[in-house]
Amino acid sequence: MCQLIESVCLENGIIKNIQYHNMRMNKSRTELFGCSNFLKIEDIMTIPRYAQTGIWKIRIHYSESITKIEFEQYKRKTIHSLQIVFSDSIEYAYKYADRTSIAQLFEKRNNADDILIIKGGFITDSSSANVAFSNGIEWITPATPLLPGTKRAKLLDEGIIKEDYIALKDIRKFSHICLINAFLDVGNILLPTSKIFF
Numbered sequence: 001m002c003q004l005i006e007s008v009c010l011e012n013g014i015i016k017n018i019q020y021h022n023m024r025m026n027k028s029r030t031e032l033f034g035c036s037n038f039l040k041i042e043d044i045m046t047i048p049r050y051a052q053t054g055i056w057k058i059r060i061h062y063s064e065s066i067t068k069i070e071f072e073q074y075k076r077k078t079i080h081s082l083q084i085v086f087s088d089s090i091e092y093a094y095k096y097a098d099r100t101s102i103a104q105l106f107e108k109r110n111n112a113d114d115i116l117i118i119k120g121g122f123i124t125d126s127s128s129a130n131v132a133f134s135n136g137i138e139w140i141t142p143a144t145p146l147l148p149g150t151k152r153a154k155l156l157d158e159g160i161i162k163e164d165y166i167a168l169k170d171i172r173k174f175s176h177i178c179l180i181n182a183f184l185d186v187g188n189i190l191l192p193t194s195k196i197f198f
Helices: 016-033 100-104 150-157 168-173
Strands: 004-011 055-062 065-072 082-086 114-119 130-134 139-142 162-164 176-180 190-192
Touching: 004 016, 016 055, 016 150, 100 114, 130 150, 139 150, 150 176
Parallel strands: 082 114, 139 162
Antiparallel strands: 004 055, 055 065, 130 139, 130 176, 176 190
């Protein structure tokens, strides 16, 4: 049976964006396993004392039910460049624990720190984050992510980013790209688009 994961940000004892994680987890459980009951992460999980301060990554493993919860101190990656990689066959609509297909693409990054995946001619995601592009006026996130992230959903709901189709040929129309995920807000990891290597 396939295992899925939610990677949740715990900051000084507070679970961030918990409603978005609950929604995605339960949507996946319904669509993949036919589950009708709604699980709430906060009702199942106990935060250990050692994780009450600082920033922690909570890995919640689940299928029909939650099978394991892990706590790991979070350390932000340093990313200064992205390598364009191509795959028209990659599928990652659910947050599977098995990331083999993404890991294989990551190996093609050459000297860059991370990858930017192109599928069908359109921008999708990096290896572990959604992305957004700045044109100097607003932030645009691709309408074609491999996995619509919880932070991406929150930022769209708040109107901080907008969604549109971004083709490979459109990249140079933007000045900057940023990575967004459960641990990264707009601007936390910010690169000029000149640091995207073709």
